[in-house]
Amino acid sequence: MKSVMNITTLMCAAIAAAVFLPAEAAGTGIENPVEGRSLADTSRVVDLDEVLIITQPKESFRLRQQPLSSSMYSARDLSAMGARDLRELSAFVPSFTMPSYGSRYTSSMYVRGIGSRVNSPAVGIYVDGVPVMSKSAFNQHYYAIDRVDVLRGPQSTLYGLNTEGGMVRMYTRNPFSYQGTDMELGWGTRGWRNAELTHYNKVNDRFAFSAGGFYDGQNGFFRNQTTGDRADKFNEAGGRLRLMWQPTQRLSLEGFADYQYVDQNGFPYGQLNLETGEADSPASTYQGSYRRNTIVSALNVGFKANHFDLHYTTSYQWLKDYMMMDQDYLPADYMHLRQWQLQNAMTHELSLKSNRPVGGFWHWTLGVFFSAQWLRTDGPVFFDADMTNRMYGMLQPMIEPMMYHAILDAFTRRMIGQGVPPAAAPAAAAAAIEKAGGVHVTGVEMGAPGIYRTPQFNLGFYHESNFDVTRNLTATLGLRYDWTHAKIAYEASTFIGVRASVLGKDATRYLTSSISDLLKDNFNQLLPKFGLTYRFRDGNVYATVTKGYRSGGYNIQMFADILQNDVMGAVRARRIDMGQFASGDINIEHTEADYQDIAKTISYEPEVSWNYEAGTHLNLFQHTLQLDLSAFYMQVRNQQIAIMAPGFSYGRMMTNAGKSYSAGMEAVLHGAAFDNHFDWSLSYSFTHAKFKEYMDQQTLNGAPVALDYSGNYVPYVPQHQLAALADYRFDIGGSWLRNITIGANMNAQGKTYWNEANSYSQKFYALLGAHADADFGPVKLCLWARNLTSANYNTFAVGSSATRRQEYFAQRGTPFQMGVDLKFHF
Known part of the structure; x- marks a missing residue:
């Protein structure tokens, strides 16, 4: 309660400061330092959509005119935050969490208490209008970014499944509106280095292109105490090509291809002291690693007819990766996992949108979407010396x-x-x-080898209408039919090889449990949306009701648990013919009932939610202050929760909680003062996410024990998130130095529980950053620092009983770091 009161006090102080802005800041002719436009007219503060013009093939209105909670960030905003990727941006976005832990394979995102660490994501990502299909590819290196939108709450009506929590849209610079060559070189402590080069060329009024590449790397913050390696070092590189052609005023075509490669050490988890909340340095037997190749390519076609706009997008996406993880995270040698993924995916989407209101009051959108994914996963588990x-x-x-x-x-x-x-x-x-x-x-x-093929197909039909009921009131009605077909074809086995000397002869006898099957299921949902927006001179207020949805599917990471328990159960129950075993190998047979139990264990149901929301978007004090405020309540049924698999507990699996709910609020203030030399923003969100009904079961001393988590907090969701930014620009006006900008930022979050039992957590913590920029025209020098106080916190924690003892592990957040960037434009 005390922390909430302190946060409320800070927000009230910020509002008071905005109310009493100096007179010169409240005028109508303030110039924006980046775009050179009046804040009272079409400034970045008033509405980013008006400055960074982005074609939206589905929405009839700009983002802040729609009945939803959202945040928009320009390239300048990202620079002020020091955000180099989506994980770092998430620290400044209300109700949005994408912690940096594990490896690029792990892309956990949570919005308003909705999210998961494995399987189906709850937040979708679009890049230049194309959905990124693989969750393993969400955590990419983003460069040449023009703008990022974060939409909170279900976006399922227009964007389908797996956007239940929200959606992130990223846009790269358009070579038709931005030309020249950008080069950026960076260096920082802990061996961080970065190089980016992108060229933008408008050949003529009909054709433009951009081409670029990057390299990024870091030696790492944490050293594995067992192997001596840096546990979080990485190197990555890639290239991107974008071609844009407008043969006529009506027709436009765009194609792009983005390739990226990353090679990193990962999973720097150290043992966690539950009393102090501090984690040791990582000390695993094997140094975890992750390598990934990705290609995202797409073709966008747009056509402007007399009364509607047609937009067609198709994409091909490819991912190939390799992961090695020490699954016990200990210097003892218990087990490790090697995993290979190969995914091919394609998408097709056709949408039509009215480009003028029918009858002067009706704006409509309709479309169809289809996607297909083919994923093969090879995931053998190796049991090492201490386990054997x-x-x-x-x-x-x-x-x-x-x-x-x-x-x-x-x-x-x-x-x-x-x-x-x-x-x-x-x-x-x-x-x-x-x-x-x-x-x-x-x-x-x-050992426990396994091959898993999990194709998935999705088809959606959608429509949304916006009716101008009056000059100020707009009603939004939307509906989508979403169908998903999911399959799993698995070939999994586990073996125990017993080395023995029998009658003077050495031999190894194998006790094996092998299973293979094909399972499939269909999931379908109707996803409605209802909204009201009332506009007035300085903004709007809105209320909306939307349905969110995540499809069901199949777990693959816990087959080793199932089969090992199968083998050990057969040994304990003496269901093995030892005479046969003494003379040869034995494979445990499985009945139809066994396969039905396996199907029940590996499958999980769809998650469905209803989101009730009210909010406002305001432009106040002569458009020098922007206020976005929203309150929400979400009811969730069959919430998908990632837990450690039962039994040996070294594999994660998705399961369904009965019912949960999430309630909270989001507030964002953004303003300018002192003749637009001072730019600031403040955001806060509160999320109260709890289980209403959730019964689980564990096995203790061979007997099942029921666990009731009803009333507990949903794990991995920060209850409070606070962020602030402030930049002041000193104009020099010299022939070689134009201006100097000094800025500071802060982001804070907590309390975050790490398990369903709420037995351990991360308390509220804050991180401070600062930067100083010198603008020399074609060259810009930036000095920056992060986590100035070197705050000690954990980004992730997990409990494991892989060794038959309950152990706890966590990854520490990165300590103090500083560096310098040189940016060139010519």
Whole structure:
């Protein structure tokens, strides 16, 4: 409560400061330092849409005129924040969290308490009008960016499944409106280095293109105490080509291709002290790593008819990656995972939008969307020395006597058949076995290979109408039918190889459990949207009701758990013919009932939500202050939650909680003062996300135990998020130095719970940054620093019982860092 009061006080102070702005800042002729336009007319503060003109094939109104909560960021805003990618931008966006942890494979995003770490995302990403299909490709290096939009709340009516929490839209610079060559060179502590080069060329009024490339790298902040490697170093590079052709006033064509490669060490998780909340340095046996190749290519076609605009987009996307993770995160050698992914995906979308109101009051949009994804995942789990030694300690006293007695029975029967009296036969058989060398288990080896093919197909039909009921009141009605077909074809197995000396001969006998099957399911939803927007001279107020949706699907990361439990259960229950095992390998057979249980375990249901929201977009005090305010309440059914798989608990899986809800508010203030030399913004969001009904089950001491998480907070969701920016520009007016800008920023968040039981968490923390820029015209020098106080915090934490003991691990946030950027435009 105290932190909420302090935050409220800060916001009230900021509003008061804006109310009493100096008279010169409240005038009607203030010039924008970037675009050189009046803030009272078409400034960046009033409406970014009017400055950075972006064609929207679906929406009839600019973003701040629509009934939704959103934030828009220009390239200048991103520079002031020091945001080099979407993860760093998320720290300044209300109700939006994309923590930086693990590797580029991990792209967890949460908006308003909705999100997940695995499988279907809750937030969609569009780049230049094209949806990025693979969640493993969300965390890209973004450069040559012109603008970023973050839309909060379900966007399912126009954009379909997996935009239940919201959507991020990124736009690169348009070579028709921006020409020249941009080059940027950067260096920072911890070995950070960056180089970007992009050329924009408008050949004539009909054809323009841009071409560029980048390299980015860092030595890392954390050292693996076991291997000696930097646990978070990375190198990445890529190139992008964009071609734009406008053969007529009506027809436009655009094609682009973006290739990126990243090679990084990852998963720098250290043991977490629950009492202090501090994490140790990583100390895993194997240094985790991740390599990824991605291609996103697309063709956009636009046609302006007399009464409507037609837009068609098709894309081909390819991803190939490799991940290696030490799954116990300990210096002990228990297990590690190697995973290869290969994905091909394509999308097609055709949309039509009225370019003038029908009858003077009706704006309409309709369209169809289709996507297909083919994903193959190879994910063998390797059990290493400490695990196999432990298994040896468990299996040797179980299997050795079982094998011995099976051979003893066979020898006894043979001797009786040879005429030895039944009473003397067992002793004679035992003596013969001992003379031949006996039966001794000498070691264990284990593994769990698997190949998983998970294609998915999606088809959506959508329509949205906006009716101008009066001059000031607009009603929005939308509806989408969304159909998804999901499959999984799996071939998975696990084996325990028992090395033994049997009658003087060394041999390895394999106990194997193998399964293969094809499962498929269809999911469909109607996704409505209702909204009212009332416009007035200084802005608008709105209310909206929208339905959100994430499709169901299948888990693949916990097959090793299922099969290992299967094998160990067979051993414990003595369902193995040890006589057969002593002489050869055994494969455990599976019944139809077994496959039905597996299907139930690996599948999860769709998540559905209703979002109720009211808000306002205001331009105040002669358009020198922008205020966006919203309040929301979301009801969620079958919320998809990522948990550690039961049993050995070294694989993550998606499961469904019963019911949950999320309530909160978002506020953003953005203003200019002192003849537009001072630019500032302040944002705050509060998210109260809790389970209403969630029953889980765990196995303790061999017995199932019911766990009730109802009333607990949804994990990984910060309750408070606060951010502030302030830049002041000193005009020099010299022949070689134009101006100097000094700025500071702050972002803070917390409390964040890390598990459904709410037993451990990250408390509220704040990070401070600063920058100083010198503008020399074609050259700009930027000095920057992050986390000035070197605050100690965790970006992620997880519990694991992979070693049969409950352990906790976390990744520390990055400490203080500083650097310099040189930016050239010629």
